[in-house]
Amino acid sequence: MSEKILTLEKDKHGVAILTYDLPGRPMNVITDQARQELDEMADVIAGDDEIKAVVLMGKPGNFLAGADITMLQYVKTEEDGYQMSRAMHNVLKKYEALSKPVIAAINGPCLGGGLEVAMACHYRIATTSPKTVLGLPEVKLGLLPGGGGTQRLPRLIPLDQAMDGILTGKNFMPEQAKKLGLVDEAVPPEKLKEIAYQRALALAQGKMEIKRKLPPLPSPKMLAGLYEQAKGMVQKQAKGLYPAPLEILECVYKGLSEGLKAGYEEEARRFGKLVLTKEAAALIHIFFMDTAAKADRGVAKNVKPHPIKKIGVLGAGLMGAGITAIKADKGYVVRMKDVSMEAVGKGLKAAGKVLEGIWMKRPRGEYEYRRRYDLISVTDTYTGFKNADIVIEAVFEDLDLKHKVIREVEAVMSKNAIFASNTSAIPITRLAKASKRPQQFLGMHYFSPVHRMPLIEIINTKDTLPEVTATAWELCKACGKTPIIVNDGVGFFTSRVISRYINEGMLMLNEGARIEDIDNAAVSIG
Template identity: 40%
Template sequence: MDTKASQPAFRLEIYNENVGVIFIDVPNEKVNTLKAEFAEQFLAILQQAQSTSGLKGLVITSGKKDNFIAGADISMIANCENKEQASELSKEGHLLFDKIDNYPLPIIAAIHGACLGGGLELALACHARICSNDEKTRLGLPEVQLGLLPGSGGTQRLPRLIGIPHALDLMLTGRQLRAKQALKIGLVDDVVPESILLDVAVQLAKKGGVKRPVIHWQQRLLSSKLLRNQVFNSAKQKALSKTKGHYPAPDKIIQVVKTGMNNGAKAGYAQEAKAFGELVMTPESAALRSLFFAVTSLKNETGSKAKPINIQQVGVLGGGLMGGGIAYISASQGKLPVRIKDISDKGVAQALRYSWDLLTQRVSKRRLLARERAAIMSKISGTVNYQGFEKADIVVEAVFEDLALKQKMVAEIEQISDGKTIFASNTSSLPIHQIAAQAQYPEKIIGLHYFSPVDKMPLVEVIPHKHTDDTTIATVVAFAKRQGKTAIVVGDDAGFYVNRILAPYLCEATQCLVQGESIEHIDSALVSFGFPVGPFNLLDEVGIDVGTKILPILVARFGDRFKAPEALDKVVNDDRKGKKNGRGFYEYGHTSSKLLFWKKAPKRQVDKRIYALIGVQPDNKLSKTDIAQRCVMLMLNEAARCLDEKIIRSARDGDIGAVFGIGFPPFFGGPFRYMDSLGIAKTVETMQALAKSHGEKFSPCDLLCQMAKDNQTFYPTQSE
């Protein structure tokens, strides 16, 4: 017998105030998610409550400690074979939540922890919502991030509750609100401490609910079709500027909300179910859901079979941007005490300032209290010697890419810690086994490669060398997760994974430049393909000196396919480092202080002196498609090589690394999903054609050729 299936997810308790409390507690799961099979259980609970004599109201809350409802079970969607089946899921949600909406007694949602997606849609169907003021409490409709729209009435109830502008903002961005933000826009009716949340909700249900205040200007929008349509048109233009037309969900969301507001809720619900079914079957949603499942599965992995050590103290070597960023996320996300060492007091002060400035931005946006900022800053300290480092469980090194310097630091940390401390290097180019070559305790040496800026980029690469022990791997993976990062374990070879697949992409973009394509044309081509920024914009952001430093190492290890055109050397030798020194492929002049407030700052311009520097007169003979194909095909080929050489453990890890590390278009699901969607045979055929036109570097690797011959794919062809 399946005990998991036999245990109910809902229970009803009657409080002495004659108020029923429905506890949601999905058995054998850490978080509550809504499943189709729960509908019958929930209706039975409502019927039980309705037949209870003298009941004055109901409260719906969670039986879990730290979450309300994290959303609907996404695997239900994966099982849909056509849009009609997917639409039926939406309609079932409508019927269930209509029962709540039209229930004869007041129903109050008492929310603590995550209240997302279908969980918020359930709460919206209730007659009032109260949430805890806890940091864990978050409310939002993140379906757009899976290429979907809220399918259980959210597109109709939310705008009627909080107004069209706020509702569209939440649905089109998928952002999550804290309790006080939700209260401010009218999404919830009260915010209270968790300790009294249930009592307050019970009293509210006993009194018969709440009468909502009118949000005046929002209500005028609801009543004026002209104003409504202006809001919809503005939202559409804004969404298109961000998505570049690659994601169908935002446009569908706007259409469905517009239908409901202009033609009534009944028409809106029908359109919501239809659009939901259509979006489920799009390749964009399938790709985004594959990433969701990939990241979810990765969260449950430790990187090795060993049990991680509990990190209690962190050391950071280097007070630069990377060191400062690592210290910041360790203290703010990881809640860990951090000791920073730099060669000068100025460097220490710079690192402390980095955290202070980021925290102050959060305080100014009211996302953090001043006392919380002070508490986080109290965890970060600095020194110009190793005082305090003897207590560190892990030391993260973030200094210059100098092998002798890194080896010296390994020796110094080993000496003061007697080999008990894990030494994690943030190197982006030097092999970890070389850093560990002279170590007394090589099993404690590992790579931990962050991406810039550390506080924003979600990925880290964990790089063990052949002598790194399993406990060190597991501990560093757990440490990265605690910092809020997605960690992939990759092989110890030049460039690791992310930089290795990025390098040929950047080199080919430069080759297109040398052949007469303009900087803006090339960047626009790759943005049109789906990257967040173009290759030259990216080089300027990360630093041209940093972005090109790894190329000689890759050439030495793998040969001329990583050789960049001499033009790139000319740019570096002209002291063009990009945005950080105001000299790059683009101009970074300061905006005039006399710029009038109603005028936008001028659009950033390409620094045309680049063309004279490298001896090129751009004429843009290639199409955007041709440029994108050349750059992307080299990236795909290198990704396949990395899988074949076991630099990455799986296609899944390769997709996560490319999407989260360099912004490979998420709507393609990553390079391996993309090759599957193109067809491996078609991918090989395209590379062979490019090899004839542009050289041997495009020749497909052995793995791709064999897969094409055997008609294989990287992922199973059926739904996972």
């Protein structure tokens, strides 16, 4: 047996701390060994009369990020998938049935199987850390939540919110989760263990009762109507190409119309079916590719990035404003420049709107928005750029113009600062010809809208230093983006790929195909 994942420590007051810490992994995930240990630990807790209440915690900054997807490689038949789901059902039912209250103390990702574990606990406390998110993202892998998620979530929060969460895989932030009833409290990260212990102690001593107002379930007639409406919407959106949402809908409807036992059975059966679909295989493959890309900096592991605190942005148009907003959102001091105060003022307004969209609907949103907005300053000269650790250029796609601003800004930049161009197609080697220090020059190609698109292309030249690449990569990661290292050349990677699609479409058009037929064919194959 490998090193233990779960540890249980109890004190004289009858409170036990159950810690989930997967050795050798930065993130907690549910492995087969972890499931077995969870099963065994439920029996230990049930059989120990000294334990009166339990606090379940993850490793620092990470509660439980879901199932280990590599386990799915062992699913060869629908029966294998069915049994995998049922095994998790049985474990979580044990925790749910414990007479001793179990409190989930959530800090960091609580996703997929992690949220299913938390929902089987009797009380949930989440931190207000921006890294704390809750959700059931299985649909993004062509799967459904196989640990009871399709049954528990619609009973904990309003049905429309539950369906939206399961069918889209969207995340719930802590404050939203509390408002909906998914968690009972949202607390500062530094207070989590203390508050969770206090609640457990109060429960153990009979000084506190768990009172939760569950949302009303629809009547059979209303449920049938909602089911047909949702089914029509799913079929329209998926166009018959994506089976997971319909399978999820069937599980929810079965459970709400015929009861939990039938719902769990339906969930397990349909989970086994989905695991073997070609759609799930393709989406899981993309997941692993994405994970690998996020881990590949394109340089040796021992290369250290430069620290970044202050950022200069050249150009206050759509891209410049978007880049400014996402950097300020993550706490960087940003100086944005354009040719006039009128132009840069428009960029500041656009950046502010992005930040408003991110924060204003959240609790304390006005404060959080203002704190980030105040990190942005603007100018129509190069004042302040000498303090920038990196300058990101996002001016018009004109080689001469870009050469001009490169020469101008390098005249005031500090000797160790990095220059990054956001060009979408001009080879970085051509741009770097205007630079007096090509070793600190590279491309960082963002996509529009910047705050929504996760991908960033990092493009090196033969002169770019490894630590410059590492710095750009870490900056992208710190802003929640997915950087990929690509070779220099016209169009880089993405534009070259998409151009093939566009060219083929134009060739078909030239051969006599109708525009609507080309569009419909593209839609029909996904």
